Amino acid sequence: SSLMDAAFQVFTGWRDGLHQRTWTRSGFDLDLSVDPERCSIAAGSRVRTGLGTGVVEGVEEETGKVWIDYEGGARGSWYVTPGQLADVTVLESPGQATARSAQSCASALGKVSRELFSELACSSRWNPVQDTALVSELNALCERRGILPSNVRPDTLEREVLPGAVMRYITLAKRELGRWTDQSEQDLRDVACAGCRLAVLKVVNDHIAKILPFIGNGFGHAPRPFSASTVLVSHHAASGPGSKPLDQAQQ
Numbered sequence: 001s002s003l004m005d006a007a008f009q010v011f012t013g014w015r016d017g018l019h020q021r022t023w024t025r026s027g028f029d030l031d032l033s034v035d036p037e038r039c040s041i042a043a044g045s046r047v048r049t050g051l052g053t054g055v056v057e058g059v060e061e062e063t064g065k066v067w068i069d070y071e072g073g074a075r076g077s078w079y080v081t082p083g084q085l086a087d088v089t090v091l092e093s094p095g096q097a098t099a100r101s102a103q104s105c106a107s108a109l110g111k112v113s114r115e116l117f118s119e120l121a122c123s124s125r126w127n128p129v130q131d132t133a134l135v136s137e138l139n140a141l142c143e144r145r146g147i148l149p150s151n152v153r154p155d156t157l158e159r160e161v162l163p164g165a166v167m168r169y170i171t172l173a174k175r176e177l178g179r180w181t182d183q184s185e186q187d188l189r190d191v192a193c194a195g196c197r198l199a200v201l202k203v204v205n206d207h208i209a210k211i212l213p214f215i216g217n218g219f220g221h222a223p224r225p226f227s228a229s230t231v232l233v234s235h236h237a238a239s240g241p242g243s244k245p246l247d248q249a250q251q
Contacts, residue, residue: 003203003204004117004118004200007117007121007196007199007200007202007203008114008117008199010199010202010203011117011121011199014150014198014199015109015154017034017153017154018033018034019031019032019034019035019058020032020034020057020148020150021148021150021151022057022067022069022077022148023076024067024076024077024078025075025076025077025078026076027076029148030060032057032058032060032067033058033060033061034057034058039056039058039059040059040082041056041066041090042056042093043056043057043058043059043094044056044093045090045092045093045094046091047068047088047089047090048088048089048091049068049087049088050087051068051078052071052073054068054070054077055068055069056068057069057077060079063081064081064082065079065080065081066079066080066082066085066088068080109154109191109192109195112196117196117199120187120192120193120196120197121193121196121197121199121200123200125187126184126187127184129169129172129184130169130184130187131201132168132172133165133169133172134161134165134169134188134197134198135201136165136168137161137164137165138157138161138165138198141156141161149202150202157191158191161194162188162191162194165194166188169184169185169188
């Protein structure tokens, strides 16, 4: 399906560590390349420009603009054009240990084909309790770290999200008779399986984020600011009338 095709593209980009998302000072999300072959300055480098000191988020492939998250000041990243790169001073390169860890986990996910992806990510394999546990734990990490869900790398997901998601799932499942199964718990422990499912949820979330402001206007309310990269929603939660993002649906 087109949903699964789009989700598989999201998954492979996340797995290979070639893209990440940034929140700009203009008030919108932007997907950037962090591919070393495309970045004139390595993503993660600490740099100094005429606007101050910050960390390189990545490069906009269409324009060649390098986006930088500056320390202090206005929230969100801003860019330097290719013609301004000569005025950028690199203060510190990204840590090699972090890069090795990410590459190791990406290698473990490399065997996920398009066919296997559909099998691991499909809604018949996942239930709303699993989705709730996974998304809630991911959002909790992002809130603590001040990062976007799309930028949580596979090794971080495996180490810092999935253990808590499993415990959260067990707790939630006990409240809903028949929800817990050993297979469901094992799927949450598996970084490949959880990563595939998150890719589907991200695509669904992006689609819903685009129409929420119009829904708000239709009811005579000012549209509530909503970022597809800050609130993930469950495919199950999104499929019914009156559905809400998971963090709101649980309230």
